[in-house]
Amino acid sequence: MRNLYLPQLMTIKTTVQETPDTWTFELEFQEAALRESFGFQPGQFALLSAFGAGESTLTLASSSLRRGSLDVTFRKIGRVTSALASLNAGDTVGFRGPYGNRFPMERFKGKNLLFIAGGIGLPAITSVLYDSLETRADYGTITILYGARSSKDLVYKRQIAEWERRSDVNMVKTVDPWGVTEGWDGMVGLVPVVLEMINPSPDNAVVIMCGPPIMIKFVLETLQKLGFGTEQIYLTLENKMKCGLGKCGRCNIGDLYICKEGPVYTAAETRRMYPDF
């Protein structure tokens, strides 16, 4: 019987420092067979080990259709992420996954996709974004609304520039009013405020979002005002996790174990959850 807690080894191919406290690692499995065979569904996460420090839950941020390597983006905030941040290309990390449920891509086909993210929340939904861009014709309009405290806190700056250049994607970037820096050419305002300005239509639309709790709260209110129903809005939640397997009893929100029965939920489902967050 396989030891569920034994991680696979991955090598860091490249590291990119996105912001003063955020990094993106491109990782590939050391075992050749796994490099070919490994796959995951958009929205799933993994537990990455910095050996000696522990494990941290990170959403798999690259396209689920990519083979051979995958990306994770994380903010340096605690013991494990600090240890990860000190690693370089060529170093080894551990990997356990993929865990969790997924974004139901089949329900998004033919619809207009509205991605809303704040700060470090963007990597949690980019797997959906990349997948949709791979088969662009399967979807309606794609709008990305992404905001951060200031321009230096935006992650995926290079990718944002690419999305801005694309004519089949409506990229709206914004920074908080007190985070405007010289040369900023995007919108200014908190994400919920800018959302109202964009005034997206709820018809045939699906919202995929992730961000800090306060942003989620106000974005949900704004979406409701704009006529969106809670079944159209998809969120990915996060809670402190350790095992990722539904055994250690830590990640539950009320009676739901986020690691096995999440982290993707519709807003209709989160409304019905126990207020345990």
Place this chain on the structure above:
Amino acid sequence: MMLLTRHNLDQWVEALLGAGLRVVGTTMQAGQPVYAAVTRPSALDFSQVIPRNSLKDFVFPQTEPVMLYSIRKAGIEVKDVKADGPRVPDTVVLGARPCDAAGMAALQSVFTWQGEDDPLFLERRERTTVVTLACVRGDRSCFCTSVGLSPDASVGSDVLLRETVGGNFAVEAVTDKGSRLLACWPQCFEQGAEPLRPLDPPPVIERSDVEKILAWLSDPSHYNHDVWSVHAATCLGCGACTYVCPTCHCFDLTDEGSAYEGERRKNWDACQFDHFTAHAGGHNPRPLQSQRWRNRFMCKFHFYPTKFSAKGCVGCGRCIRVCYVGLDIAEMMEKVTGLAEANPSRQPSGLSREDPSPLKGEGRAGVS
């Protein structure tokens, strides 16, 4: 009936030990009744009501390594703890209490939930044969009869023993594993008939109904009811209840070692500890002790039956005995049953969201 005389019990223990098995029995250590490995039959002591520790210790130890790693210039190596062969001896538990056997069944359901089979647990569980001794008496902290168990319940057991009036034991195999165990030592068992010692089951707690409790807890609008802050406010979050409980299973995974070598360990943890759910970023979904106590109660009476199809509370009463501020889970069962009966419909019965209950906390959609 199959009988095991007192004398043959000693022979059986000698035989088990001689065959290289570990025999875990109820014994006294430093004046305390405990489950512990015994090295001779005279160490067994079935006179106490219940041992201080539960059988959890033997299938889910308080600390165990899950993998080993070594960090060298050439790279990192990871080693499975199971790679070196079986880590635990074959074990026979002699004199398990029925509540503790039910606790084993509960742990089994968690550690195999949704097809994720924990091999570290399963290896120990499979190598353990549980011979349960029905309880002839309980004490005022026992309440197995209020959670659907009884002093002679056999769930989780492989063999069930009942004391006879002659001081011997009637033997019944409950599972195939139990039958196989008994068949290994036929010389220790004989056929016979003796009247059984009557059992004195603990009285069912008045006004306590686990079905009603489950229904009440299943309504999210009851989550912020003030029953928690009023009745669990004296809780100090020590975690002693969690650690002695046969069904509590929360654990922590942590790396320990030097710069070159180390191991990842799986350690007991408790949802009662203040930083159990604290995020690295600082947010804590359950900042108040009463909220943490609520989680424990809900886990036992709602999450366990709903998700794991097992009993979260087996009525052993250890948490009541060990709590030094006298929090009594059985009392809480009565209170919640009372609330469920007072408000049988699934309408919100507690406070509205605007009420300034101490449980408010931050109360917002904490998603990220």
Place this chain on the structure above:
Amino acid sequence: MSNFEPKIVGFVCNWCTYAGADLAGVARTQYRPNVRVVRVPCTGRVDPLFIIKAFENGADGVLVSGCHPGDCHYIAGNLHAKRRWMFFKELTDFVGIEPERIHYAWVSASEANKWAKLVDEITETIRARGPFSKYRSLKDPSSNGAHDTLIWNEAWQPGIPEEAPLPEEAPLVPALREKARELLESGDVQVVIGYGWAKRQRRVVPVFITRPEDVSRLLFNPLCVNNLAVYLPRKQQDVAKLGRPAIVAKGCDVKTIVVLLQEEQIARNGVVILGVPCAGVIYRQELWQGKLAPDLLAPKCLRCDVQTPHLADHVVGDLPAPVPEPHSPSEVQRQIEALDQRTPDERWNFWREHFERCIKCYACSQVCPLCYCDRCITEKNNPQWVETSAHLQGNLSWNLVRAIHLAGRCTFCGECDRVCPVNIPLNLINRKLGMVSEESFGYRSGYDEKAHPPMVVYDPGDKENFIR
């Protein structure tokens, strides 16, 4: 053994000892290479946890060395350190770590020869002792050790036995209830923290009374052993949200409140102290048979000099009839003295057997009113200072850290010992350090809220005989 090279970690202060060692190097002085130097700004920076971590990581010995008293670059850092070591040395000795393994010294920047000589001596001393394998063996799978007979022979069932008569209420109870009612009705306090009766369990438990009509639940009798001061520190948010508290406090509890006041966990006007005169309480409620016999008294009750609480807003009632004390010295005292007589290895084995049972439930810490850190050192994981695993090594470091953090503060309420689910005799450790505080610094904690605890202040006149 003759080619055993001890590994010694030296924590040395930057300004004096490090400079002295540097001078020895510049002067090409030859001396043993066994000390790995860790430079710190001042010996005042050396936390006892560093010494523990050194042993955990494989050191056979530790040296801590700094400026001479009076010469500290930061004025008094080394004097604070001296006090800390006076406690820590007693603690490590008591636990069975041989005194030859930890050395303390003052070496100035010009004392290169002293440094060299010191290192040579220490290396040979530790070489003669051998590797510190008994510390490293703490991480081996534990064996089935026999357990010593414990001090208290208690039953598994808390609460008084079925056949025992209920305790009589103290005559002060009606006055206590009346005062509580007054305080609640006037709005002066919003909660009264007191003792109540748990009927099903037949025992006294803490209760929070928030409504005047509930004051009849309050009681006081010889079963009231809990130290309710645990509910006062800021981290008890459930209590804080209820409002301003009044607390029913025996003299021993008032001692703890005094320490909380010293440490500014509560403001004097943030709590109403309802002092209750007390002639003693039982240690384990399950041993109650009708009256408080001398041999059932809690350890804290022996030779109590605060039977009438020494600090209170209201003292309710008169002192009850005294309970005769047992003729023999306290059991705790006796055990400490017995342990002091034994060899370090015997003490080590004693504690090893007890700590083997520790399940890291942290009940000792949660029940202690003075363990109020919002984030305990064991909860800090970046780095993980105290290993959380319940193996002997993690258990030993947890118990040592807790003891040293309580040194000079603990009022010996005995709650940690009482609540330990596996009966580790914590009373011995905490009382031992309390004795050090009294003997070495003339300080008894819990009497004067204006005094400073010994670890907070220093006195150049502190006498010790182990720092070279």
